[in-house]
Amino acid sequence: MSSKLKLIGLSSAVSVLALSAAAQDPVSLTIVSWGGAYTASQQRAYHEPFMEANPHVTIINDDGSANALASLRAQAQAGNVTWDLVDMLPSDAQLACDEGIILQIDHDAMLAAAPDGTPASEDFLPGSLGECFIPQIVYSTVLTYRPGAFPDDAQPSSIADLFDVENFPGRRALQDRPGTNLEWALYADGVDPEDIYEVLSTPEGVDRAFAKLDTIKDHIIFWTEGAQAPQLLADGEVAFATGYNGRMFDAIEVEGMDADIIWDGQVVEWDGWVVPADGPNEELVMEYLYFATDTQRLADQAKFISYGPARASSAGLVGEHADLGIDMAPHMPTAPENYFAPIVLDNDFWVDYGDELRERFANWMLQ
Known part of the structure; x- marks a missing residue:
């Protein structure tokens, strides 16, 4: 092999090593x-x-x-x-x-x-x-409650119970954004899950949802970060809390929190x-x-x-x-026994109406 070829071979080997190192x-x-x-x-x-x-x-x-x-x-x-x-x-x-x-x-x-x-x-x-x-x-956003907050023979089982402060008293922890809260307000007010976004896309439907939320306004603690919802439940500060089903599973099954998930009306999302x-x-x-x-x-x-x-x-x-x-x-939100009344979140709706509804919801929280 010529010295020139040896030099080319050595140079190539050095280049490969340099690339590998890089x-x-x-x-x-x-x-x-x-x-x-x-x-x-x-x-x-x-x-x-x-x-x-x-x-x-x-x-x-x-x-x-x-x-x-x-x-x-x-x-x-x-x-x-x-x-x-x-x-x-x-x-x-x-x-x-x-x-x-x-x-x-x-x-x-x-x-x-x-x-x-x-x-x-x-x-x-x-x-x-x-x-x-x-x-x-x-995943889904679900309603979770503390069994000890209510009599054994009068445990909550539906989204409607979240809005029933007479039979199910106590503070409610809701996320500080309109998504899920507006859907649940209409669902609790009698709107079928499949019709919620049709109703919510009208001014009258939005007013109806906020009017329903007004009925529990004085009982709400708002949360921002996902970890806050189960913590409020675990600390006994609220009787109900909305939250992501995975976080609630972790708090209940891993951390041992005494709480139960209500799958009725779960808001399902990617x-x-x-x-x-x-x-x-x-x-x-x-x-x-x-x-x-x-x-x-x-x-x-x-x-x-x-x-x-x-x-x-x-x-x-x-x-x-x-x-x-x-x-x-x-424990999956899509398990047949859990998926009996889902509200499938409409992302197109929130792209079209989200900014307007977030602004109104932020103002409503401050009222």
Whole structure:
């Protein structure tokens, strides 16, 4: 071999080693979610396995999802996007997508197929995928109560009971946003779940919902962060609390809180990922998404929290809780015994009317 060829070979080897070293340079991904039991389930089902397979990657959790849309807008406006991946609700994701501050997703090109080869676009549950949105879970907002707050022979069982302060006295903890509260107000006032958004899209329907909420206004404590709702129940400060079914499951089954879930009128919704435009680690984020949204990983999350996986191929893999050893299927919002009167959240409605209703609700809280 000539010295020239040897030099070329040596140079090539050095280049390969340099590229390999560069690929393994330490990197941090900032992943934004909701905190509490939900982030913990993501940590165990997605983050830790991904970091184990990629030792140079460190995932940093940021509990900023409650205000993610406003924060992403501010980062984009400042030209300084620091978040890599964000857990976001579909209605906010659609707004962010329309504004161009998150990336569009080619689902079949960017996401894993099901084990039997079914493309991602056909494996994720119908209606769950968005132009810029990748669902992880089916979850619901539920009403939970303290049995000890009421006589043994007069326990609440419906959303109507939330609005019945005469027979079910006590404080009520509601989230400080119109979503779920307006739907439940109309449901408790006799509107069929399938007709709620038709009624709520009219001025008269909105007035009707707020009038129903007025009947319990003096009994409400408002919460902002998801962890506050079960804590208010556990501390005995309220008799009822609205909250995410997974957090309530964790508080009851893991923490031992004495409370029961009312599945009547559960407000069912998707939750999932969006990728900020101009994020610092886009290529690595796409690798993470391919891994974290495959069939097995979505089923794995159900080992740690009672949210249903967003892929059809994951459903049959849902088994026991990793720590408690209890069957998780009956605790899913989509379990037949729980899914008897669901209100399926209409994200298009909240995209169209959300700003107006959020403003009115904020004013109503201050009255």
